[in-house]
Amino acid sequence: MGWAELFPRILGEDVAVEIRAYDGSRAGTPGAPVAVEIRSPLAIAHLAAAPGELGLARAYVTGALEVHGDMHAALSAFPAVTLEAIPPKLRWELMTRLAPMRLWWPVGVPAVEHRPRGWRHSKARDSSSVSYHYDVSNRFYEWVLGPSMAYTCAVYPEAGATLEQAQHAKHDLVARKLGLAEGMRLLDVGCGWGGMVMHAAEQYGVRALGVTLSRQQAQWAQKAIAERGLADLAEVRHLDYRDVAESGFDAVSSIGLTEHIGAAQLPGYFSSLADKLRPGGRLLNHCITRPDGSHGSRPGKFIGRYVFPDGELEPVGALVSAMNDHGFEVRHEENLREHYALTLADWSANLEHRWDDAVAEVGLSRARVWRLYMAACRLGFERNVVQLHQVLGVKLDEYVSAMPLRPNW
Structure with missing residues (x-):
């Protein structure tokens, strides 16, 4: 199973976008006005390391995941389940597939991510x-x-x-x-x-x-x-x-x-x-x-x-x-x-x-x-x-x- 075919299990089934992956696999809705491209296995690694919106964001911000077409239309097509954590069984499957590539953990955090220090609201x-x-x-x-x-x-x-x-x-x-x-x-x-x-x-x-x-x-x-x-x-x-x-x-x-x-x-x-x-x-x-x-x-x-x-x-x-x-x-x-x-x-x-x-x-x-x-x-x-x-x-x-x-x- 290619990465694109696996991705609907992460984003949700029947998404109204086309999903393409660097390994040549395809999934989703062919010819949709919006396409999600998995440009690197790092996209999956980010999702395995930080399930949910943070992993998706890291994958996009780093360029490992690309959105072709209107971003608002793309987000509108994803069901609410995309904001939930990836089920443990699927996460383990992702880690297993990523392990030979030595990508599943740790995954570098993008430099633009900010974690403030000190007493909150000081x-x-x-x-x-x-x-x-x-x-x-x-x-x-x-x-x-x-x-x-x-x-x-x-x-x-x-x-x-x-x-x-x-x-x-x-x-x-x-x-x-x-x-x-x-x-x-x-x-x-x-x-x-x-x-x-x-x-x-x-x-x-x-x-x-x-x-x-x-x-x-x-x-x-x-x-x-x-x-x-x-x-x-x-x-x-x-x-x-x-x-x-x-x-x-x-x-x-x-x-x-x-x-x-x-x-x-x-x-x-x-x-x-x-x-x-x-x-x-x-x-x-x-x-x-x-x-x-x-x-x-x-x-x-x-x-x-x-x-x-x-x-x-x-x-x-x-x-x-x-x-x-x-x-x-x-x-x-x-x-x-x-x-x-x-x-x-x-x-x-x-x-x-x-x-x-x-x-x-x-x-x-x-x-x-x-x-x-x-x-x-x-x-x-x-x-x-x-x-x-x-x-x-x-x-x-x-x-x-x-x-x-x-x-x-």
Whole structure:
């Protein structure tokens, strides 16, 4: 039996893709628009050593496994069983066949795989984990994210909207939910390349401070702020949100930071943001969540080691309770799950359009990680494995919220 004929037992039977192997064997659906190529026995070795998604990811990232055609279509064709561990009997069979090649163990781990050290969610470890993902290359992110340089879920006003229109709509939705107006002070925690900071300053005349643990993001943002003539109103610092000295802000936005906080740190996180606000100030928390409490908070091994080390996702109910218990009255919530699937589709299209440039900039392995992760996450949002929630809270002035009687955003 050739490797291709064995592979459906790993990926699942009746997959709607063609499977080809270097030994000439074939399996799956002949002539399918998507094909999986086993380019080396190392692909099988990775699966034997790390059954499930981690082994598949390692095989793809190293190039031992190739996907011909659209990555999202390929992942959509694989049944959910591909994310489960390979049965022990099949794993033993793989090891037996690989043993003469001396490939079954140990198998080298790709250099781009990251395992952070130190106390989980300590400042030093958080800084290292954020740097791993975000300090890749500002040029690379410019190609993938587009001119907005917004690395969070966009809000599409209509199905045909462009990515730039949708990112502008997202920032404006946040601004309106926060009730921003000229002369107010905004703190944007985990600000990325400063998109929300610059939007608030430019569109609303708000004095905005953003903080990020990525040095490259802060440098890029400060340059963009100067080029757009916003230096009198906007600033981005390379700083942990826990170390912001100022307080008395009118509003706080947190767009895509909570995923990096960790469940055990949520009470301190929301309490610290409440401390930064004046009475009557609002917080808009925008983050990826689990669809319910039956899922673990930690992501799969591929996302945890190649994309967002130490990331943790909670169901929205846990976030609402934590906000409510630590300084905020919760006033509004909405799920933007489908919007994130659209955002990831646009990012993936940008990556494919500049694929050769991206590979030259960050290396083939890193580019393959991004191609795989964005397609997989898009599928996750489409299938309700993950969601995206915006939760609006207010720090009461004694018992007065100063909120409008009905949402005006």
